[in-house]
Amino acid sequence: MLTTPSFEYLLLSPMLIILAAAVIGVLAEAFLDRNHLPVIQLFISVGAILLALIQIYRIKSSSSTSAAIGSVVIDKATIYLQGTILIIGLLALLLISDQEQFVAQASAIPGSREEQESTSKGSIQTEIYPLLSFALAGMMLFTCASDLITLFVALEVFSLPLYLLAGLSRRRRLLSQEAALKYFLLGAYSSAFFLFGAAFLYGISGSVYLVDISSAVSGGYGNDVFVLIGLIFISVGLLFKISAVPFHAWTPDVYQGAPTSVTAFMAAATKVAAFGAILRIFYVVFSPIANQWRPIISVIAIITMVFGSAVAIAQRDVKRMLAYSSIAHAGFILTAVLALNKSGLSAALFYLTTYGLSTLAAFGIITLIRDATGEVTDLNKWAGLGKKSPLIAGSFAFLLLSFAGIPLTSGFIGKFAIFSAAYETGNIAVVVFGVLSSALAAFFYIRVILLMFVAQSQNDSISIAIPSVKSRIAIGATTAATVILGLFPSLLLNITQSFSIFIK
Amino acid sequence: MNTSNNLLYLILIPLLSSAILLLLGRKIDRYGHLIGTLASACSFVIAVVEFFAMKSRDVTQRAVTQKLFEWISVGDFKVDATLLLDQLSICFVLLITGVGTLIHIYSIAYMSHDRDRRRFFAYLNLFIAAMLLLVLGDSYLNLYVGWEGVGLASYLLIGFWNQKPEYATAAKKAFVANRIGDFGLSIAVMLMFANFGTVTFSGVANHAESASRSALTAIGLMLLLAACGKSAQFPLQSWLGDAMAGPTPVSALIHAATMVTAGVYLIARSNFIFDVAPTAQMMVMIIGAITLLFGAIVGMAKDDIKKALAASTMSQIGYMILATGLGPVGYAFAIMHLLTHGFFKAGMFLGAGSVMHGMHDEVNMRKYGGIGKFMPLTFVTFGLGYLAIIGVPPFAGFYSKDKIIETALNHEGSAGLIFGSLALIGAAITAFYMSRVMLMTFFGNERWTNRADEPHEAPFLMAAPMVVLALGSICTGFLFTRGESLVNWLRPVVNPAGEQHLVEHYSATSISIAAITAVLIGVAFAAIKYLKQVPNIAPDNVSVFTKFARKDLLQDEFNNAVLVKPGQSLVKTLLNFDYIVIDGLVRLVGALSLDAGQTLRKLQTGYVRSYALLMILGVTALIFTIWLVTL
Structure with missing residues (x-):
């Protein structure tokens, strides 16, 4: 006898709205006049995100394990993460909608006449919007999936659009396409690990539901070597997404090759979504056998922090530097995963939000620094930027200070919260390495600040684009958030504390 | 204890006036001094009203407080930004605003030939606000803010010329x-x-x-x-x-x-x-x-x-x-x-x-x-x-x-x-x-x-x-x-x-x-x-x-011989120590990290195959570690 599956549509509505917007966007591509598409697509995407945010607000105190016949769990942490992803998505959308960085026609061969024609015609690849919406929906689902199949589907739903988006840069197209292909190949490779791990866990527990795997883990299978292998393989898939060492190698290439506004979105939102899933899996499923996996994750966290900080020093390209910085930050947030307590979760949520917003702002600013050939990411050419535009250079310097975790920035509060949560649970070694690599990281952040303000400008070809209103809103809001959350962290800390609840 | 909603205005009015005088700059040179004087007078009026209100209350009920916001909350350490007006502070508030207002009026004439008269009044207002905060704070930390504020105002005004x-x-x-x-x-x-x-x-x-x-x-x-x-x-x-x-x-x-x-x-x-x-x-x-x-x-x-x-x-x-x-x-x-x-x-x-x-x-x-x-x-x-x-x-x-x-x-x-x-x-x-x-x-x-x-x-x-x-x-x-x-x-x-x-x-x-x-x-x-x-x-x-x-x-x-001279030679010694030992260490660490970075950077070959190999090596290492852990 079959029972009708029950869905709690209200709880699913934020995701459904974004998915619907993506589908409508695709239809619009097919049927509407190309000249109006940019406005229509932007309108659909922004409207959907705003609508979804309203729904998030409406369900902010709900929780349910049966929203979609057990495949999705809506709890406080999910709602917080989804809200964060939506806000990041909204701000990233404002940056992305400045189409200038995107290729006019993606299918044209780089350097061909066809490309030149479509560029001079001013064509625009408006598929970006539905792709972004699909990615957003996938990320949201990723944070709340409670079975391995849904988790995998969500992973692919948000990854595939990102692979495509990475290849759409208008300038240096070969580099961009190479980045996209690398991202795709390695992403597929890591997905295979993930699936392999899922198979192991299914083999042990006979179920793909996290709740069943969790009871299998705590019910005597905990020491089974297959559980541990499954855990490692699943982790590889997830650690790849957050770019933890040694699964990070794609990050610098992709961050550099992708259009900068897409990089901003990837860096900020993917981290939130992937960490959402990691936190859920480790907090909900594998916490009973923490002693088995803590050493591994500790080592990965330490290597990630130290490696990211050390290699960032040697970078000459600002986007690559931020890529390594994002690797180091992944290590910092992993520290919170080790804490396995409420303050660790709360700290991670806080860190993800503030890091996401600061990252958006930083990449947003990079889009403004240009010369005749487009964006200038060579750090040597940034010399003397402080004289040219004190406001832009000052904001960028402030964001770098936040990444470095200097007090009075949100970055400091985030690091402080994470390290103190980890310290409480006795992971002193990790905290020591974390603080040391923060110091190391400060070295290259401050080097950039010195470069901008102290060094003499080498050439005058560099100029600062006047940001559009949309970019201005995005950069301004995210920079302001970095300042405000540094001065009044309790505004957000109170929220993350009350939202740091996972349910099974 | 009674609460009041007016204490904030005592400080806020001169503070705002000071900000206005400084931010609007030369545009309001012609009447800036009037704004400053008026702000001080407003505070004085509030002070007088508060004084009579206080006087009419019973002796045990005289002190009033106003909580502005939660200022610091770290673990067990909580400090609220709270103002306290009691019998002691009202004496000061009346003195500061009363004499302060008189001196504002005096300064209108005294400084009339000075082209920076507006700035002078901005600093005077800043002083009034800071001094009021000093005597109205309900904790030593709040007092400290005012204490530093008056120090700043004093510095600015001594060095006005x-x-x-x-x-x-x-x-x-x-x-x-x-x-x-x-x-x-x-x-x-x-x-x-x-x-x-x-x-x-x-x-x-x-x-x-x-x-x-x-x-x-x-x-x-x-x-x-x-x-x-x-x-x-x-x-x-x-x-x-x-x-x-x-x-x-x-x-x-x-x-x-x-x-x-x-x-x-x-x-x-x-x-x-x-x-x-x-x-x-x-x-x-x-x-x-x-x-x-x-x-x-x-x-x-x-x-x-x-x-x-x-x-x-x-x-x-x-x-x-x-x-x-x-x-x-x-x-x-x-x-x-x-x-x-x-x-x-x-x-x-x-x-x-x-x-x-x-x-x-x-x-x-x-x-x-x-x-x-x-x-x-x-x-x-x-x-x-x-x-x-x-x-x-x-x-x-x-x-x-x-x-x-x-x-x-x-x-x-x-x-x-x-x-x-x-x-x-x-x-x-x-x-x-x-x-x-x-x-x-x-x-x-x-x-x-x-x-x-x-x-x-x-x-x-x-x-x-x-x-x-x-x-x-x-x-x-x-x-x-x-x-x-x-x-x-x-x-x-x-x-x-x-x-x-x-x-x-x-x-x-x-x-x-x-x-x-x-x-x-x-x-x-x-x-x-x-x-x-x-x-x-x-x-x-x-x-x-x-x-x-x-x-x-x-x-x-005396100060020169006992404090300044020894202080200077101490500073010189410390500077040398800082330059040779501390900076040396930092430079060494910097150079080492740079070398490490340059070396590790070579891992980033740009070839997908080597990235994938790196991942495989990583997974192998992880499995090996877990094998060690569970052994």
């Missing part, structure tokens, strides 16, 4: 000397937090009874250090004389009536600490006594009218500090002297400003003489202030100073007799040097060189505040002592136990007679020396004693 390098240096000197005191206050706050876990006045008061003696002494001494810095007490007094570089209204408001008395406020406010820390309390008395004599002696030798008045301020604050050291009975009299001093000293500074205004900014009294008949109003108002400060009955200073001498003499033990006698000697010297100022300025032969234009009387806007302050110099002492009104008013805050002297060693009348005698002796000496011809260049053939006094009893030389 910073186009003259020596004025800028004077500002810097004041700032540095104050920093030493501020350091004491910050350590005191830390000690309170470490020992009591709270920094609010009420919280510290509750814990003080049961705290260890040594902790209380340490806190008391640190608070005293803070008071010494802000109130120009020995050994941090050297900045006040130089601070006279600021425009005269600033000297009147900040360096006579209000800011320099913040130290007295701090000690009176911390009565619950000093009352149970006798060692610290004894130090307070000693510092007060030393400074009151020190200032008086320096005052005898100064030819610069403002520096003479500054020395006198130092000395009078010495009296107040001495009174606060006398325990529960003394606090109220310290505050009383503070208030009367606020009137007569501010009045005299304004008078001095008026003389300078009429004499082309000449400050050397040897170039004055016989000004009385040219500036009758200044002469009369300054004269009333003079009678008040030397303590002639029935003027204000007589009541307040007499009370301090009386309380000191009746203090238990031999300390009482010693400090009381010193205070009496100080009163005689005060009478001498103030008579000297009076005689050299307003009487005697006319010694100014530029005969072409005679001194002229001050304009109305300058004269009016002088008259009001002179009225205050006449009647405040009488008002405060009538029916012990001020003592009773302040009792719930500074003397809740209602302590009194057990034994009256000397009767009030005999002490008054002794004090008046001392004053008469001082005046007589001055009259003998200065009613005759005064040379218009300071004579060289003077006693060693006078030479020392002229050089401020060698305080700068």
Whole structure:
């Protein structure tokens, strides 16, 4: 006898709205006049995100394990993460909608006449919007999936659009396409690990539901070597997404090759979504056998922090530097995963939000620094930027200070919260390495600040684009958030504390 | 405790006005001073309203608070930004806003030729806001914010004419000397937090009874250090004389009536600490006594009218500090002297400003003489202030100073007799040097060189505040002592136990007679020396004693030898250490990391196949580790 599956549509509505917007966007591509598409697509995407945010607000105190016949769990942490992803998505959308960085026609061969024609015609690849919406929906689902199949589907739903988006840069197209292909190949490779791990866990527990795997883990299978292998393989898939060492190698290439506004979105939102899933899996499923996996994750966290900080020093390209910085930050947030307590979760949520917003702002600013050939990411050419535009250079310097975790920035509060949560649970070694690599990281952040303000400008070809209103809103809001959350962290800390609840 | 919603506006109005004056800049040069004056007057009106509201309430219900926001919340450490207006702070609020407003009005005329008058008013407003925050904070941390704020305003105003390098240096000197005191206050706050876990006045008061003696002494001494810095007490007094570089209204408001008395406020406010820390309390008395004599002696030798008045301020604050050291009975009299001093000293500074205004900014009294008949109003108002400060009955200073001498003499033990006698000697010297100022300025032969234009009387806007302050110099002492009104008013805050002297060693009348005698002796000496011809260049053939006094009893030389020189060589050594060892280490780490980065960077070949290989190696390593862990 079959029972009708029950869905709690209200709880699913934020995701459904974004998915619907993506589908409508695709239809619009097919049927509407190309000249109006940019406005229509932007309108659909922004409207959907705003609508979804309203729904998030409406369900902010709900929780349910049966929203979609057990495949999705809506709890406080999910709602917080989804809200964060939506806000990041909204701000990233404002940056992305400045189409200038995107290729006019993606299918044209780089350097061909066809490309030149479509560029001079001013064509625009408006598929970006539905792709972004699909990615957003996938990320949201990723944070709340409670079975391995849904988790995998969500992973692919948000990854595939990102692979495509990475290849759409208008300038240096070969580099961009190479980045996209690398991202795709390695992403597929890591997905295979993930699936392999899922198979192991299914083999042990006979179920793909996290709740069943969790009871299998705590019910005597905990020491089974297959559980541990499954855990490692699943982790590889997830650690790849957050770019933890040694699964990070794609990050610098992709961050550099992708259009900068897409990089901003990837860096900020993917981290939130992937960490959402990691936190859920480790907090909900594998916490009973923490002693088995803590050493591994500790080592990965330490290597990630130290490696990211050390290699960032040697970078000459600002986007690559931020890529390594994002690797180091992944290590910092992993520290919170080790804490396995409420303050660790709360700290991670806080860190993800503030890091996401600061990252958006930083990449947003990079889009403004240009010369005749487009964006200038060579750090040597940034010399003397402080004289040219004190406001832009000052904001960028402030964001770098936040990444470095200097007090009075949100970055400091985030690091402080994470390290103190980890310290409480006795992971002193990790905290020591974390603080040391923060110091190391400060070295290259401050080097950039010195470069901008102290060094003499080498050439005058560099100029600062006047940001559009949309970019201005995005950069301004995210920079302001970095300042405000540094001065009044309790505004957000109170929220993350009350939202740091996972349910099974 | 009652709450009020108006306290914030006391501070906010001048603060906003200051911001407006600074941000709008030259655009509002024409009427900026009016905005500033109006802001100060608004605060004064609120203060008066709050005062009468407070007066109408029952004695136990008088204090009001207003919580602004939760300021710091770290673990167990919670500090709210809360304002507290009680019987003690209202005295200060009225003084600050009242005298402050008068001085704003005075400055409109005094600064009318200065092209930066708007900026001047912005700083004055900033000062008023910061000083109000200082006296309205309900915790030491809130007080500290105001404390630093007034330091900043003082620095800005001393150096207002910073186009003259020596004025800028004077500002810097004041700032540095104050920093030493501020350091004491910050350590005191830390000690309170470490020992009591709270920094609010009420919280510290509750814990003080049961705290260890040594902790209380340490806190008391640190608070005293803070008071010494802000109130120009020995050994941090050297900045006040130089601070006279600021425009005269600033000297009147900040360096006579209000800011320099913040130290007295701090000690009176911390009565619950000093009352149970006798060692610290004894130090307070000693510092007060030393400074009151020190200032008086320096005052005898100064030819610069403002520096003479500054020395006198130092000395009078010495009296107040001495009174606060006398325990529960003394606090109220310290505050009383503070208030009367606020009137007569501010009045005299304004008078001095008026003389300078009429004499082309000449400050050397040897170039004055016989000004009385040219500036009758200044002469009369300054004269009333003079009678008040030397303590002639029935003027204000007589009541307040007499009370301090009386309380000191009746203090238990031999300390009482010693400090009381010193205070009496100080009163005689005060009478001498103030008579000297009076005689050299307003009487005697006319010694100014530029005969072409005679001194002229001050304009109305300058004269009016002088008259009001002179009225205050006449009647405040009488008002405060009538029916012990001020003592009773302040009792719930500074003397809740209602302590009194057990034994009256000397009767009030005999002490008054002794004090008046001392004053008469001082005046007589001055009259003998200065009613005759005064040379218009300071004579060289003077006693060693006078030479020392002229050089401020060698305080700068002392500071130089004991603090500055050793400090500089210490700094040089540290700098070298920093450069070679610390920086060397940092450079080494930097170079090593750079090398490491360059090496590790080679992992990033750009080939997907090597990335995938890296991942496989990673997974293998992980599995190997887990195998080790589960082994």
